Amino acid sequence: MKIFASVLAVVLLLLVVIVSTIVGAYNSLVGQREQSRTEFANIETQLQRRFDLVPNLVESVKGAMTQEQSVFKAIADARTKYAGAKSGTPDKLEAASDYQSAIARLLVVMENYPILKSIDTVQDLMTQLEGTENRISVARQRYNETIQVYNQHLQSFPTNILNLMWSFEQMKRFEAVSEAQTVPKVNFK
Amino acid sequence: MLKTVLKFIVILFLLALLFGLFIPILLIKTVSANHLPSYEGYVNDFANVLSDDFENKLENKLFKYDQETTNQVVVVTVDSTQNDTIENYSIHLAEQWKPGQKEKDNGILMLFAMKDHKMRIEVGRGLEGELTDIESKHILDDTIRPLFRAEKVEEGVDRGVDAVMVAIATESATPTASENQDFPWIPILIGGILVIIVIAVFSKHTPLGGEGDNRIRGIWVPKNGSKWGSRSFGTINKEFTVPIIPAAWSSGGSSWGGGVSFGGGSFSGGGATSGW
Numbered sequence: 001m002k003i004f005a006s007v008l009a010v011v012l013l014l015l016v017v018i019v020s021t022i023v024g025a026y027n028s029l030v031g032q033r034e035q036s037r038t039e040f041a042n043i044e045t046q047l048q049r050r051f052d053l054v055p056n057l058v059e060s061v062k063g064a065m066t067q068e069q070s071v072f073k074a075i076a077d078a079r080t081k082y083a084g085a086k087s088g089t090p091d092k093l094e095a096a097s098d099y100q101s102a103i104a105r106l107l108v109v110m111e112n113y114p115i116l117k118s119i120d121t122v123q124d125l126m127t128q129l130e131g132t133e134n135r136i137s138v139a140r141q142r143y144n145e146t147i148q149v150y151n152q153h154l155q156s157f158p159t160n161i162l163n164l165m166w167s168f169e170q171m172k173r174f175e176a177v178s179e180a181q182t183v184p185k186v187n188f189k
Numbered sequence: 190m191l192k193t194v195l196k197f198i199v200i201l202f203l204l205a206l207l208f209g210l211f212i213p214i215l216l217i218k219t220v221s222a223n224h225l226p227s228y229e230g231y232v233n234d235f236a237n238v239l240s241d242d243f244e245n246k247l248e249n250k251l252f253k254y255d256q257e258t259t260n261q262v263v264v265v266t267v268d269s270t271q272n273d274t275i276e277n278y279s280i281h282l283a284e285q286w287k288p289g290q291k292e293k294d295n296g297i298l299m300l301f302a303m304k305d306h307k308m309r310i311e312v313g314r315g316l317e318g319e320l321t322d323i324e325s326k327h328i329l330d331d332t333i334r335p336l337f338r339a340e341k342v343e344e345g346v347d348r349g350v351d352a353v354m355v356a357i358a359t360e361s362a363t364p365t366a367s368e369n370q371d372f373p374w375i376p377i378l379i380g381g382i383l384v385i386i387v388i389a390v391f392s393k394h395t396p397l398g399g400e401g402d403n404r405i406r407g408i409w410v411p412k413n414g415s416k417w418g419s420r421s422f423g424t425i426n427k428e429f430t431v432p433i434i435p436a437a438w439s440s441g442g443s444s445w446g447g448g449v450s451f452g453g454g455s456f457s458g459g460g461a462t463s464g465w
Contacts, residue, residue, distance in 0.1 A: 020379050124323050131322030138458030
């Protein structure tokens with residue numbers, strides 16, 4: 001009788017451990033995935049803000065930069081590509097990176113037109129663009145940190161075994177393209 | 190005899206599960222802890238470019254301003270942001286110090302990297318409407334930069350702070366939703382319950398416990414005099430629990446420094462950068 005009680009206790013104990021592990025793993029995966037999605041949405045909000053700003057910038061510099069049509073075309077193309085990509089997919093990330101390189105190129109080319117920098121509208125637009133770039137990079141960093149926790153959790157034992165029945169998917173990091181990192185570096189000396 | 194060995198194995202197994210499962214979760218959260226300095230007050234002159242007299246006056250001004258408006262404006266000077274960009278350095282500082290109230294996110298961080306000749310105003314989420322990127326840029330370029338170029342650092346900082354105050358005084362900050370990282374109650378609760386169950390099961394006073402031999406029981410009842418039992422538990426406490434839990438904990442609330450405590454405001458990268 002005593003042995004039976006002990007065995008029962010041990011079995012119950014194990015059951016508690018196993019069930020709480022499963023429940024805990026599932027719930028924290030769901031939580032982390034939601035957090036990642038929210039943070040991805042934050043990136044998209046800032047990307048959208050960039051899409052609203054850049055056309056204004058392009059409008060105000062176009063007149064002076066008649067030789068640089070290919071840059072403007074690249075910006076327009078990347079924008080179309082971004083609009084066509086489904087939200088939250090790797091395609092979207094890639095299109096956003098393309099757009100960023102196109103803008104980076106515009107900013108580099110603008111260096112050749114010092115007169116533009118003395119125009120207040122252009123300067124304010126540049127400031128806003130820098131601010132947006134910085135917000136994008138902050139949002140991207142936070143997203144990457146969150147999905148790192150999520151991905152790490154997903155690959156850890158015993159979640160990796162449990163995930164055979166749930167099939168949560170790993171999330172992709174949002175890396176900055178190398179030219180993009182130079183975008184906010186615009187100096188008005 | 191077999192039974193005691195079995196019990197022992199089960200205990201070890203449970204302990205292993207406990208530490209194996211819960212400790213990594215706590216560890217992951219502390220990865221972001223880094224080498225940034227802690228704050229000394231509203232004015233943090235790490236580069237030593239401000240006189241004590243000026244520092245006190247500014248500290249008082251910012252303290253009073255906080256009392257009146259709950260807006261927390263923080264001034265930081267450093268020699269250099271090392272190999273980090275000033276934008277990165279400043280957002281990490283803001284994330285760690287969390288000036289501003291938790292519900293209002295009304296903190297401002299003004300960072301001056303003296304040797305880099307770079308400066309930045311980092312604006313809390315709740316104040317981005319009052320102090321826009323363009324306004325921040327104008328404060329940096331038009332108010333502070335000329336004075337810094339003329340080597341009037343104190344005056345530049347003072348005028349810059351005033352300009353920031355004027356900009357954000359127009360309206361009180363609008364409340365924003367901010368994410369909070371809670372203390373991990375559930376893993377600790379489960380852990381606690383497990384420990385209690387284990388003690389209950391293996392204690393001789395309960396019907397489930399049975400009568401084991403003294404050496405084994407010594408692990409759970411240290412006063413019986415089992416030396417390695419109680420000591421090893423103590424080491425675990427020192428090495429794991431003590432440094433980890435407060436670190437994970439403090440990320441949710443405010444941290445302390447020099448009698449001033451910031452309220453837990455959040456930042457999303459608003460503001461502007463300039464140089465001189």
